[in-house]
Amino acid sequence: xxxxxxxxxxxxxxxxxxxxxxxxxxxxxxxxxxxxxxxxxxxxxxxxxxxxxxxxxxxxxxxxxxxxxxxxxxxxxxxxxxxxxxxxxxxxxxxxxxxxxxxxxxxxxxxxxxx
Amino acid sequence: xxxxxxxxxxxxxxxxxxxxxxxxxxxxxxxxxxxxxxxxxxxxxxxxxxxxxxxxxxxxxxxxxxxxxxxxxxxxxxxxxxxxxxxxxxxxxxxxxxxxxxxxxxxxxxxxx
Numbered sequence: 001x002x003x004x005x006x007x008x009x010x011x012x013x014x015x016x017x018x019x020x021x022x023x024x025x026x027x028x029x030x031x032x033x034x035x036x037x038x039x040x041x042x043x044x045x046x047x048x049x050x051x052x053x054x055x056x057x058x059x060x061x062x063x064x065x066x067x068x069x070x071x072x073x074x075x076x077x078x079x080x081x082x083x084x085x086x087x088x089x090x091x092x093x094x095x096x097x098x099x100x101x102x103x104x105x106x107x108x109x110x111x112x113x114x115x
Numbered sequence: 116x117x118x119x120x121x122x123x124x125x126x127x128x129x130x131x132x133x134x135x136x137x138x139x140x141x142x143x144x145x146x147x148x149x150x151x152x153x154x155x156x157x158x159x160x161x162x163x164x165x166x167x168x169x170x171x172x173x174x175x176x177x178x179x180x181x182x183x184x185x186x187x188x189x190x191x192x193x194x195x196x197x198x199x200x201x202x203x204x205x206x207x208x209x210x211x212x213x214x215x216x217x218x219x220x221x222x223x224x225x226x227x228x
Contacts, residue, residue: 034217036219041224042221042222043119043121043205043219043220043221043222044205044207044219045219046216046217046218046219049216090158092158101146101148101163101165101170101171102148102160102163102171102173103148103150103158103160103207103217104160105150105157105158105159106157107157108157108158
């Protein structure tokens with residue numbers, strides 16, 4: 001069965017510092033991995049995905065994530081945090097092409113960037 | 116392209132009533148999925164439709180149902196509403212059978228009183 005763990009409910013970082021939001025996953029086959037961001041009273045906005053290929057994935061708004069198969073991780077990173085990055089971040093996984101066509105989400109990590 | 120449109124944005128219903136939520140996917144997208152988001156349970160998959168057929172269903176009671184029309188628009192229905200059904204209901208659309216990307220709508224906030 002698929003599952004996603006986001007071990008930190010809350011991450012605080014100073015503006016201009018690098019940020020990392022952690023995600024580990026569990027799937028039976030090859031994972032398709034996603035990061036989404038949610039602002040208050042809004043839906044989910046797509047940031048980036050890993051399907052196959054290069055382990056370092058670059059996405060929207062300067063975010064990137066590294067797929068690590070041996071550690072089953074897909075941590076979200078940004079070199080320099082902005083106050084506007086403050087939001088709720090969700091990691092999600094689905095099982096490759098043979099898996100069911102739905103996403104399993106982590107519980108979310110609230111990122112606060114302190115001015 | 117217009118994004119995924121969900122209507123209404125907010126809804127207040129009384130226990131025991133039923134409700135219908137609507138989702139219009141991105142033009143050309145044939146897959147529509149529904150998710151429920153609550154503070155306690157997080158984001159949970161409800162069901163997915165592709166070409167008017169339900170392909171996958173999450174672990175929700177039969178009070179939750181859905182359908183998809185020939186123009187790919189989808190509706191979900193919740194009958195006999197309970198207080199615990201209060202949630203943000205999100206719809207996501209994607210192009211093909213094997214999804215490489217999902218675009219979410221802004222959601223419908225349902226409050227059951």
